[in-house]
Amino acid sequence: MSAEVQMSAEVRVDTHAHIWGPAMPFWSRAWKRPDYAYTVETYLDTLDASGVDFAVIAAASLFGTYNDYVIRALRQHRRLRGTVIVDPEIGMYDLEACAATGWWGCVCSFSTPTCRISLPTAIIACSTGCATWTCMSM
Template sequence: MTLPLVDTHVHLFSKALPLAAGAWTRPEGDLTTEAFLPMMDAHGVSHAVISAMSLLDDRNEYTLAALRAYPRLRGTVHVEPATEATEPTEFAGLRVNGVAGVRFQWRRRADLPDLAGPGYRALLRQVAELGRHVELNIESARLPAVLDSLLAAGVKVVVDHFGDPHPATGYANPGGAALLRGLATGRVWVKLSAGYRFRVPPARLAGYAATLLAAVGPERLFWGSDAPFVGARRPLTYRDAVDSFATTVPEPTLRDQITRASLAFYFG
């Protein structure tokens, strides 16, 4: 009998929330906390992690309210580094019970910030001191320098979406090599999430997962659905996402080990 699942990558929000300036798309619908909780129960998901959504401009309030109300949820938040015009209280959200870390959603970002600057140094020091992590979503080609800088800052890093393997070369490229080096440090984890975004056959996704499992084992891999599949080019359901975990990692024992690792990391 397999364990109940832990979904480490969902986006919970209401269509009533304001969009952020420069949002790359407008969500077709929404997924509220009240709608998602029974969805979890119906699909054998015991716990979930809300991934901070760059499309929104609500200063994390929706996520923080969900975390306060439901102990079976954890989440990451958006936090901007302090400047001369902002107070350290900008970091207060990191102290809320249930906040697991800060998300850097840097995919599609034209220019990357300077992680060596005083604002980001202070933010990363706060993240490390509080025992939180950085959730990173970025293109593989830009991963090496960013991951090296984050590890040098002493933070734990969770890389979204399989680490963005190349459709043709997988992890046999500089970004993939950087990811595997990071995994070897013991301070990097990878989410097997949003596989539908790569538009590759299920066997290719299973190959990506097999490479990561061979490199690091199941203890530093997580599964995530990416519900409600914003920007997907074809209709997807939560059942599709749950079923994809079984095709991506066919061995039930390995899936259970990934689930245990997720519980320990986010809820332990």
Template sequence: MATTPIIDCHAHIWTADMPLVANPRHRLDYDFTVEQYLAILDEHGVSLAVIAAASPYGDYNDYTIDCLRRSPRLRGTVILDPSVDRSTMEWMNDAGVVGVRLPFINRDDLPDLNSFEYRRFLRRCRDLNWHIHLHVEGAKLPALLPPLEASGVKLVIDHMGRPDPELGIASEGFQAMLAAIQRGRTWVKLSGGYRLGPQSSDYARALVREASAERLVWASDCPFAGHEGQITYRETIDWLIDCVPDAATRATIFGATPLGLYFSQ
């Protein structure tokens, strides 16, 4: 019987000499190359992976795209200006890009997703069967989800929706995310628990309880930017095993769901 693969749905790669945006969220003075990352995957028995666009480098997607072309084990998301032309997106699609990351975390100046520019952009993502990869605080989800869902694009939410730490799973944002999952075009990453405090396991268990495993994926968030040395790759796998004790459910989250979401194109 074939074994369901383990797929890491969110990791970052870069070299220290890549151009940074103004006021980056992290200033990374070391390399974390695709070769280093693939070695970690091999060490832990992880078959496939998705490279998440790293916000410090804005729309400098060149390194990610080069690595996707060289490794059929990988897919990736990119950061793009919404004015990007269709031919550029098609070229990226051919390289293994499967979505666009919206790094809206720690931003007060969120764009108008109902504008023509964004509606056109989201339609182009939908036409390519890409997903929108959303990273934002949970408190902002109730405002962002309606225009994203109205576009018809697939939506993947980072780090369990980053719930309000005081309100947790009762927060408006977390409940809005659960409702979006039920509507059928939203997926959530069980990831970033080490960033979210001791309640992170409660968030994961609530998602497993309230949402179908067919709408959940696991991710390491390797190499843990801003938290280097505080967590290991193995610990991110063990965290998911602890949160999801049922082996069949775990196999769906680790493998079957991300295989269909990211590797079916």
């Protein structure tokens, strides 16, 4: 599918998918460790075969705060948007750098009793390009 998609009366969007490569670093507390890859290329082939125009890649918690695979996919494929997983201590400038890559949301997690990102930081992050903000404890 070309980078330019003609808008029609019906636009199909997959709103939650995970991709991963063959040698990605697993988070030390990952509850599952797939021994196969599901690459962005495989995923795009699936989208095309299913007639899906756009998609949101959700960073998989199995890989902790390793977001490189999502960010590379977003940079290479304009039809994709994504979320990243961040450490609760992340600062405003790091959030802005993530937002510049095309992510639309982030999750802060990893055994924190509460999300420690301050509300002003979250508001700044969202004003720089993210559409969602979720804090959760694992």
